[in-house]
Amino acid sequence: NPYAGLVSHLRASWLSGKTRPMEYRIAQLEALGRFLDEKKQEILEATELDMGKPSFEAFFSEILLCKNELNVTLNNLCHWMKDEYVDKNLVMQLDSAFIRKDPYGVVLIIAPWNYPIHLFLVPLIGAIAAGNCAIIKPSEISKNTERLVAETLSCYLDNDCFAVVTGGVPETTRLLENKFDYIFFTGTPPVGRIVMTAAAKHLTPVTLELGGKNPCYVSDTCDVTNVARRVVWGRFFNAGQTCIAPDYLLCTVEMQDKLMPALREAITEFFGPNPRESPDFGRIVSDKQFRRIRALMSSGRVAIGGQTDEAERYIAPTVLVDVQLSDPIMQEEIFGPILPIVVIANMDEAIDFINARPRPLAIYAFSCDSKVVNQVLERTSSGGFCGNDTLMHLTLTSLPFGGIGNSGLGKYHGKFTFDTFSHHRGCLHRNMGLETLNTPRYPPYTQQKLGLLTTTFEVKRRGTCTLL
Amino acid sequence: TERMQQIVGRARAAFNSGRSRPLEFRIQQLKALERMVQEKEKDILAALKADLNKVCVVRGSLPVAVHGRWVTLSKGRPRAAFAVTDGFCRTTELLTQRFDHILYTGNSAVGKIVMAAAAKHLTPVTLELGGKSPCYIDKDCDLAVACRRITWGKYMNCGQTCIAPDYILCDPSIQSKVVENIKATLKEFYGEDVKSSPDYGRIVNKRHFKRILGLLEGQKIALGGETDEDSCFIAPTILTDVSPESKVMEEEIFGPVLPIVTVKSVEEAIEFINLREKPLALYVFSNNKQLIRRVISETSSGGVTANDVIMHSVLPDLPFGGVGHSGMGAYHGRFSFETFSHRRACLVKDLKLEAVNKLRYPPGSMEMVHL
Numbered sequence: 001n002p003y004a005g006l007v008s009h010l011r012a013s014w015l016s017g018k019t020r021p022m023e024y025r026i027a028q029l030e031a032l033g034r035f036l037d038e039k040k041q042e043i044l045e046a047t048e049l050d051m052g053k054p055s056f057e058a059f060f061s062e063i064l065l066c067k068n069e070l071n072v073t074l075n076n077l078c079h080w081m082k083d084e085y086v087d088k089n090l091v092m093q094l095d096s097a098f099i100r101k102d103p104y105g106v107v108l109i110i111a112p113w114n115y116p117i118h119l120f121l122v123p124l125i126g127a128i129a130a131g132n133c134a135i136i137k138p139s140e141i142s143k144n145t146e147r148l149v150a151e152t153l154s155c156y157l158d159n160d161c162f163a164v165v166t167g168g169v170p171e172t173t174r175l176l177e178n179k180f181d182y183i184f185f186t187g188t189p190p191v192g193r194i195v196m197t198a199a200a201k202h203l204t205p206v207t208l209e210l211g212g213k214n215p216c217y218v219s220d221t222c223d224v225t226n227v228a229r230r231v232v233w234g235r236f237f238n239a240g241q242t243c244i245a246p247d248y249l250l251c252t253v254e255m256q257d258k259l260m261p262a263l264r265e266a267i268t269e270f271f272g273p274n275p276r277e278s279p280d281f282g283r284i285v286s287d288k289q290f291r292r293i294r295a296l297m298s299s300g301r302v303a304i305g306g307q308t309d310e311a312e313r314y315i316a317p318t319v320l321v322d323v324q325l326s327d328p329i330m331q332e333e334i335f336g337p338i339l340p341i342v343v344i345a346n347m348d349e350a351i352d353f354i355n356a357r358p359r360p361l362a363i364y365a366f367s368c369d370s371k372v373v374n375q376v377l378e379r380t381s382s383g384g385f386c387g388n389d390t391l392m393h394l395t396l397t398s399l400p401f402g403g404i405g406n407s408g409l410g411k412y413h414g415k416f417t418f419d420t421f422s423h424h425r426g427c428l429h430r431n432m433g434l435e436t437l438n439t440p441r442y443p444p445y446t447q448q449k450l451g452l453l454t455t456t457f458e459v460k461r462r463g464t465c466t467l468l
Numbered sequence: 469t470e471r472m473q474q475i476v477g478r479a480r481a482a483f484n485s486g487r488s489r490p491l492e493f494r495i496q497q498l499k500a501l502e503r504m505v506q507e508k509e510k511d512i513l514a515a516l517k518a519d520l521n522k523v524c525v526v527r528g529s530l531p532v533a534v535h536g537r538w539v540t541l542s543k544g545r546p547r548a549a550f551a552v553t554d555g556f557c558r559t560t561e562l563l564t565q566r567f568d569h570i571l572y573t574g575n576s577a578v579g580k581i582v583m584a585a586a587a588k589h590l591t592p593v594t595l596e597l598g599g600k601s602p603c604y605i606d607k608d609c610d611l612a613v614a615c616r617r618i619t620w621g622k623y624m625n626c627g628q629t630c631i632a633p634d635y636i637l638c639d640p641s642i643q644s645k646v647v648e649n650i651k652a653t654l655k656e657f658y659g660e661d662v663k664s665s666p667d668y669g670r671i672v673n674k675r676h677f678k679r680i681l682g683l684l685e686g687q688k689i690a691l692g693g694e695t696d697e698d699s700c701f702i703a704p705t706i707l708t709d710v711s712p713e714s715k716v717m718e719e720e721i722f723g724p725v726l727p728i729v730t731v732k733s734v735e736e737a738i739e740f741i742n743l744r745e746k747p748l749a750l751y752v753f754s755n756n757k758q759l760i761r762r763v764i765s766e767t768s769s770g771g772v773t774a775n776d777v778i779m780h781s782v783l784p785d786l787p788f789g790g791v792g793h794s795g796m797g798a799y800h801g802r803f804s805f806e807t808f809s810h811r812r813a814c815l816v817k818d819l820k821l822e823a824v825n826k827l828r829y830p831p832g833s834m835e836m837v838h839l
Binding site for chain 2 (some may be wrong): 015017020054056057060086087088089092097099100102104105181189192193196197199200201203205208210222223225226227229230233269270271272278279280281355366367368370373377379381382383384385386387388389392393396399400401404405406408409410411423424425426427428429430431432433435438441442443444445457459
């Protein structure tokens with residue numbers, strides 16, 4: 001077990017209690033802030049090398065959003081750490097009943113390549129805030145960022161309590177043989193299953209941030225120009241390599257006809273007449289992914305884009321029409337800059353279509369009619385939902401971010417990350433006196449005692465519930 | 469398996485129809501559950517008595533479902549939305565079906581099997597497991613009161629409670645006083661002849677009876693030790709000067725046997741507890757508030773009660789669940805509701821006000837970013 005030494009070293013640090021004081025956690029979090037500030041340029045460069053990530057995008061997702069999470073945490077940590085006092089019943093009035101937030105111990109964070117800093121750092125913020133030690137396993141596919149993290153993070157964080165492990169599938173498999181107190185995984189559903197199965201051997205709780213095909217329904221009543229911009233922005237951000245990107249469009253054939261010029265217009269507005277020359281459009285992360293996505297383009301008919309360049313791993317912003325449900329592009333998460341349009345007759349058909357498939361990480365619905373947006377929200381199930389925009393629900397630290405069913409389990413961001421990495425421990429501190437109050441519960445059992453017990457313990461049903 | 473698929477399929481169809489969503493439906497079902505407990509109270513009590521010689525049920529706390537017996541109480545065909553199945557062997561088959569959440573209460577070994585099965589379908593799980601819940605008695609405490617509360621929690625349901633104090637940690641100087649006090653309390657509770665007390669339970673079956681009996685081998689029995697296989701009776705038993713390496717200190721006892729392990733200080737007690745798997749409950753008795761705070765802060769457990777046992781589980785506003793080997797997730801009160809809900813983040817925007825969005829669209833420049 002090649003990682004046993006590392007894990008037990010971290011476990012010893014954990015048992016020493018050094019990660020528990022608030023001051024320690026704040027110091028580590030502030031160090032993370034310095035990492036983001038001082039290594040900003042290196043982060044932008046590494047992600048550009050890895051997937052041609054435009055620096056505007058990299059700054060937004062890898063620096064700005066991370067700093068937001070840091071600041072929310074630093075601003076509120078004192079409050080989050082406090083014991084939460086709860087209501088008591090009649091006999092416990094002199095007792096102390098509270099929820100204690102305990103760290104789990106040594107946690108493992110496994111991150112993917114598409115937002116390689118953000119997707120390890122935001123979970124790490126919560127792990128540190130909650131008082132844990134952590135092993136970070138960045139993705140080997142975004143190899144420049146992996147190297148940056150492996151080489152520089154140790155200069156900022158306490159090496160007794162935080163470590164970076166690099167490697168691919170074999171290394172991750174060996175790492176998972178060890179016992180962790182929590183595992184936070186972001187990646188694909190098949191690997192999510194492997195992680196959860198490995199976690200089951202040690203009864204380790206997990207958060208799995210997975211993926212799926214995020215549907216985007218566009219109703220007939222909507223401002224086509226704005227819809228096109230928001231959809232184009234969400235679909236082609238990071239060259240489509242975003243877990244909550246709108247994966248495919250659902251609309252009527254009339255709307256498709258109206259949307260097409262608007263989509264074309266938006267793409268040109270954003271990336272110019274030749275997106276390949278735009279500094280604001282990314283590249284595919286690897287040859288393997290490039291070939292996979294390129295093959296998906298043989299589904300249906302290319303209405304916009306379609307150009308590729310293997311040397312650069314460039315795939316143009318592409319829109320496909322006449323797509324069959326049995327086509328390969330409708331069988332897997334695209335994770336690339338292709339937007340297929342699936343034609344449906346009406347909203348009900350769109351909702352049925354969505355519900356017939358695995359529950360996605362996000363569902364999008366565009367309509368000027370708020371009733372339509374609410375219908376889609378109410379009659380479907382997904383990790384998250386955004387009406388009349390794409391991706392944006394992720395940027396609010398007050399909203400829980402996570403999947404359901406195949407798209408994942410658990411949630412994070414803001415306080416939810418802190419809660420994810422804390423064990424909420426129910427505590428009751430009783431008085432040693434007033435022993436007579438306890439007599440009704442002791443044998444010998446009598447009807448009279450039962451009556452007394454019921455009176456003191458009973459929670460009565462309130463009057464009639466006011467319906468929401 | 470086909471029947472299982474049918475049952476699950478029917479429940480899924482019922483869910484997909486949206487029937488279970490309105491508040492009125494949920495309240496109606498909960499009221500029906502309440503009616504069942506009230507109307508079938510005699511039957512439930514009879515079943516529990518036959519299974520465990522259990523006698524006292526506090527209304528408002530629904531008793532644990534017991535395989536087999538529970539099925540006979542549900543008349544006719546199970547309704548589409550709710551179904552009760554029976555038999556242990558079928559549980560492994562049932563787990564091959566896809567569920568949207570699994571809540572399992574039982575032991576850690578089976579907990580691992582449940583989680584592994586759930587992993588195949590990426591099904592979230594709540595596991596309420598067990599472990600050895602330690603009970604530290606400080607020298608500075610009202611020993612009579614402490615021992616009475618411990619006696620109650622340990623021997624109720626004949627020790628078959630997941631949060632029963634499993635073993636005691638205390639200074640060697642008070643060990644014999646602890647035994648004396650528990651002995652006196654036992655007499656108070658169950659009379660001179662425990663076996664004939666209507667208030668003392670029995671072990672659920674022969675297998676567990678034999679298992680618990682095995683734990684007594686080679687131990688110093690300070691009190692009790694009498695057994696009767698025919699009625700699965702094991703007297704309230706205390707073992708003293710127990711070695712940490714002995715069998716009785718390896719597995720969750722889940723029976724009316726209370727080992728005492730001596731420790732010289734609270735530091736030793738804390739170290740002892742931390743060397744072992746995280747328990748479902750942790751108990752500490754002391755007049756010293758600082759000491760109690762310290763024990764809580766320097767250990768980890770599902771839940772804690774200080775100066776009593778069991779009671780943290782009766783407050784619906786406290787989350788009830790384990791950590792590490794004692795489980796994951798929590799329920800009771802609103803925690804049950806949250807366990808079975810998906811908190812879906814929703815952002816609904818206006819289709820107008822596009823100007824604000826322009827800040828984020830390409831062509832991007834670093835100047836715009838700093839706005």
